[in-house]
Amino acid sequence: MVVSTMASGDVSPYVGAKDVTLMYSVVDIAGVNRLSRRILGNAAAAVAGMASAALPAGAEDRPLVAASMFGVTTPAVDAARERLEELGYEVLVFHATGSGGRALEGLAGSGLLAGVLDLTTTELADDLAGGVLSAGPERLTGAGAAGVPQVVAPGALDMVNFGPRDTVPERFEGRTFHVHNPAVTLMRTTAGEMGELGRRVAAKLRGAIGPAALFVPRGGVSALDAPGAAFHDPKADEACFEALSDGLRGTDVEVEELDLHVNDPGFGRAMADRLHRMISSGGAK
Numbered sequence: 603m604v605v606s607t608m609a610s611g612d613v614s615p616y617v618g619a620k621d622v623t624l625m626y627s628v629v630d631i632a633g634v635n636r637l638s639r640r641i642l643g644n645a646a647a648a649v650a651g652m653a654s655a656a657l658p659a660g661a662e663d664r665p666l667v668a669a670s671m672f673g674v675t676t677p678a679v680d681a682a683r684e685r686l687e688e689l690g691y692e693v694l695v696f697h698a699t700g701s702g703g704r705a706l707e708g709l710a711g712s713g714l715l716a717g718v719l720d721l722t723t724t725e726l727a728d729d730l731a732g733g734v735l736s737a738g739p740e741r742l743t744g745a746g747a748a749g750v751p752q753v754v755a756p757g758a759l760d761m762v763n764f765g766p767r768d769t770v771p772e773r774f775e776g777r778t779f780h781v782h783n784p785a786v787t788l789m790r791t792t793a794g795e796m797g798e799l800g801r802r803v804a805a806k807l808r809g810a811i812g813p814a815a816l817f818v819p820r821g822g823v824s825a826l827d828a829p830g831a832a833f834h835d836p837k838a839d840e841a842c843f844e845a846l847s848d849g850l851r852g853t854d855v856e857v858e859e860l861d862l863h864v865n866d867p868g869f870g871r872a873m874a875d876r877l878h879r880m881i882s883s884g885g886a887k
Contacts, residue, residue: 603652605645607631614701620708623648664692665716667877668706672698674824675722675757681870682719689878691716698722698758703737710744717752717877718745721817721870724758724824726799727791732771733762742803746810751880753873754807755817756842757864758824759799760833762789780832788826790833796842804849813880815856817873818843821863828863 608616609624616622625645629637667686671679683693694709696702703725710718725737745752764770764787767779778790791799807814820843826833843859850857858876862869 603645603649605631605642617701620705664690665881666694666714667691667717667719668694668696668709668715669719670698670703670706670722670757671695672722672724672758672824674761674826675724675864677825677865677867678755678757678870679719679721681867682721682874683870685871685874686719686878689874691878693719698724698735698737700725700728700735700737703741707737707740707742707744710750711748713748715745715750717881718750719873719877720745720752720754721864721873722757723754723803724761724763726802727759727762727795730795730799730802731762731789731791733789734765735763742806743809746806746812746814749810749812751813751877752810753815753817753877753880754803755819755864755869755873756799756803756823756846757819759796759842760791760823760827760835760838762791763787764789778833780826788833790835791838793835793838793841796838797845800842800845801849804846807850807855808853810855813854815858815876815880816846816850817869817876818846818857818859819864819866819869820859820861821866823864825865 603623605625605627607627607630609626613624627641669679669683679695683695686693696706709715720742723742725735725741727733728736729739729741766785767781767787770787774789780788782788807816822828823839828834847857860869860872
């Protein structure tokens with residue numbers, strides 16, 4: 603809990619990927635007065651309340667699994683989460699908005715996770731092309747460095763995120779766009795970018811010291827990448843899939859190609875079952 607005059611505005615540099623709570627002080631911290639006394643008292647009460655709050659019975663009994671999700675992969679992650687919960691896990695879902703990916707990476711190295719279901723690796727596309735939701739170049743390395751079992755998919759690698767349409771850099775004019783809403787514009791990744799993303803994902807998985815598996819949805823990688831949808835581009839997807847296969851050939855990373863769209867319930871369940879087998883066998887295939 604931080605009471606600060608800086609808690610009104612862009613606080614991302616202070617919060618980062620941690621569970622920091624910020625309270626705006628309203629007045630400067632220059633002695634105690636009628637207003638600051640009330641604000642500091644509220645902050646103290648909030649700290650006391652959080653410290654004394656009891657966890658529900660059994661809340662810490664189930665092993666933890668982290669999963670990555672975006673709006674365009676929600677059905678897949680919902681199916682995977684439901685299956686993992688049936689199998690006895692507690693699932694923490696991280697929204698792949700940059701800060702979500704950074705939080706997932708940090709947690710992967712904390713020793714708290716039994717496994718990672720990294721179905722939505724879209725933040726890598728923003729890192730590659732300069733989108734606004736990058737989680738940085740270290741995305742998809744935390745579980746591998748910590749030896750945590752991970753099952754990965756190229757979910758939503760078909761898109762790069764920008765703000766309003768008029769904020770998209772001019773160098774991208776002529777590309778395929780989808781205006782999700784007035785504040786969000788999505789750009790379709792090209793075959794060249796998809797190939798590079800496949801190479802990057804493969805390189806990160808090759809570097810893992812723990813068990814890893816890759817699931818490839820040959821029917822499309824997001825809700826926008828389906829027949830008749832705005833980003834449907836099988837040739838671009840194939841460039842990614844080929845780069846993934848080439849980059850992981852001869853390694854211990856299992857590649858599972860399914861003739862399903864990423865949001866087919868069977869795809870998410872298959873990833874969940876594979877992760878469960880990894881965890882149950884102590885990480886062995």
